[in-house]
Amino acid sequence: MRFINNRVVLFLAFAFLGLNFAAAQEIIPEKVKDSVKPKLTPGAKLKVDGVVAVVGDFVVLDSDIDLTYKELQASNMPISDVTRCELLGKLMEDKLYAHQAIQDSIVVSDAEVNETMNRQIDYFVENLGSPDKMVAYFKKKNLETFKAELFDMIKNQKLTEQMQKKIIDEVEITPEEVRQFYAKFTKEDLPTFGAEMEVAQIVVKPEISQAEKQKVIDRLKEIKKEVQDGASFYSKAVLYTEDKASASSGGYIPVNRKSQLVKEFKDAAFSTDEGQISEPFETEYGFHIVFVEKIRGQELDVRHILMTPKVTPESLAKAKEKIEKIRAKIVNGEISFADAARSESDEKDTRNSGGLLMNPRTLETRFELTKMDPTIYNQVADLKDKTISEPIMDQDRLGTPSWKILTVTNRYDEHPADYAKDYTKIKELALKEKQLKTIAKWSAAKIKETYVKVNGEYRDCKFANNWLKK
Template identity: 75%
Template sequence: MRFINNRFMLFLAIAVLGMNMAVAQEIIPDTPKDTVKPQPKTGRSKVDGVVAVVGDFVVLDSDIDLMYRELQAQNVPVKDIPRCELLGKLMEDKLYAHHAIQDSIIVSDAEVNETMNKQIDYFVEHLGDEQKMVAYFKKKNIETFRTELFEMIKNQKLTEQMQKKIIDEVTITPEEVRQFYSSFKKEDLPMFGAEMEIAQIVIKPEISQEEKQKVIDRLKQIKKDIQEGASFYSKAVLYSEDRASGQSGGFLKMNRKTAFVKEFKEAAFSLQEGEISDPVETEFGYHLIYIEKVRGQELEVRHILMSPKVTPEALKKAKEKAEAIRNKIMSGEISFADAARSESDEKETKNSGGLLLNPRTLESRFELTKLSPDIYNDVSDLKDKEVSQPILTQGDRGEKSYKLMQIVSRYDAHQADYAQDYTKIKELALKEKQMKAISKWSKAKIKDTYIKVNGEYRKCQFANDWLKNK
């Protein structure tokens, strides 16, 4: 996965490394003073090493040890980070997950499986193979690993959905933005780092009709095999090039509003339950689509994706085309923006003259300190308005193309200016208001949730009132 939240990865690794979380276990309390207690459960015994319980979730002492270990693995100095602080963070996440369940927030198994398969692909890519991955995370076998990873990801998604529910209702007015900005003394105004605007032109190799026909024929043979009794699930695992769904047998859920490409949606909704499509062409390649279940306006489908291969000759022609476009730009025959509009094969950027959109801010400016390494390496040596040589790139599915890069504008680091930086100031003001909403929610939920902190950890000075002033 190219966009993985750092905090998510931190807790992912913690959980996988050994967070054998028990759900709704009976906890033997130190004292009978808690105002809200869970209903008695039978057949349960005290769990050794439990340092805290939040609703239906527990935190083990070993969880904190593993959190330290993961921080050290990421070269984060841990000498001055107290155990109490890490325990508080773990309890905070359990509070969100617990109330997500209470509020009937649903995270589907398909959604969890999709994320889990991406994570396993990531681990395998970096550790070598599944056996090395299992050994690294000290698990008995791949089944145990997948089970624990599944539960951890599900709880993380519950936490994210609960947080999203809290802040989705938070809005901010222009007057509130003005008041936020006015609350700073001039010398205390936020500093915004150096930024740049970047544009690119993408040239994709042309796929020959011969290569397309090879894929179509292969998918037709797979369809025939399935109709004669073969498993669609097994075929998807073996042959689908969609890594996100392939390991779960190509499974997807969709409705008419799902953000799938038009051709895929039209083909899926033209089929009856139990039917398999002929090969369907989209920008990603060719698909076989199988309708497993129709549930009202929602479809449960499986698909197999295969993409035609690019020949060396086609790749060479794409590079030559990119070089010719660069020569025209450098000679002044055409501007970079006009060349992007007329020649680029990337539909997301060609209409804006090739300008890249920052996925974090949805603006065209990129802060240098937060620029992705891939983009930074491509433009770091470019002067203003200079056009890079053709750069060979490879997408998530292995597709190759050439791109030309240009730095359109640079912006020096500066103190926040209300007119120039209104969008950024609004973002900061909204985040502050969201944090206040989350704090208010947490205080209220802590009061009416069963929470117990055991042993020496009761002496901690937590940011939240986990001890309820006891």
């Protein structure tokens, strides 16, 4: 939890590797076809491992390609049609970004890398059974060797991400460019947008008693005293924090003034001295204490422990009774769903919009059915237009229960792109195309001015970029 809120397929696969393994459900080994390996020239000897390419200050080993295959397998990405030449080309792109990121003084902290690495290792161990099985799966000598290689890979990936972000951050699209992008399609070639719907909700959260809040505050104060008496904050966070995203890294969260964190959290972090622990404070997620481990100007290394007060059965029952009354008023025509959401819903993110859910991917209210959250889709799939669901018990990311009712406010059938109706989506496609062209132009220029060498049989690869500088 953060307190916030073709080549393209391969590009996205690598973006996925940049650290979203938690979305995968299980590791399904997939054999790599022999045909994906580069053909050797007659008489050539296959190295067990070796440098296959050099880009600036970075090298790419044959084993790096093998490791990338393994990570793609581990994240359930299809690999049967991905060749070693394609993976080498993408790895070289990443090295080019990382090399240039260092030239541009882009910094990625070891703490940030370790946090991500620990999260990935936890995922692998959970799916493979044990650290030893993980090491064997990736064919490494021992856990230390695996960690060292994974650390370097993650650090380079983060440098790559920041360099790419820097390249495209200034890319903007004008209305005229959007019009030209749309105009280049014939009627038959127009992009097709899938069936969509708009969904609204009303949420009633159970009231938390002051007694339950005080229990959490007292426990956090006890933990603070234990740490001041010599206990490890890291260990306490691993054991007790309810923030699952940071638990494995001892509650670590990097903080700066621009961090997308709730105000109360940033205020507490910046008002706590280095080496000190804050008093318990409340946010919308519960109660926290923060330990400021290191201050570097406006950059803080912070660890925190989050605890949430518990909902009593009596409070949960009262919340259900309240939402049933709200539903009855809507069904009886005493109030519209939108007005009820504005006046009665406890979900502030949707209350002001009449309960309309926001698509986090597009920042619009429409949800494409094939890309919709399966849980929400299952809750509204059988609802007819303007009908109201029965009360549904829901849980937030911390497991705190609440009650909600849902309705489908609009449905949109699958249709070819329409410039007037789908302008925002068309603009998004046009911007992505312009960003890819900008990255390609940047890469071509940097390849010319960067030392690049490709060794052995890989020189026969058909790369998308001009790595051989022919």
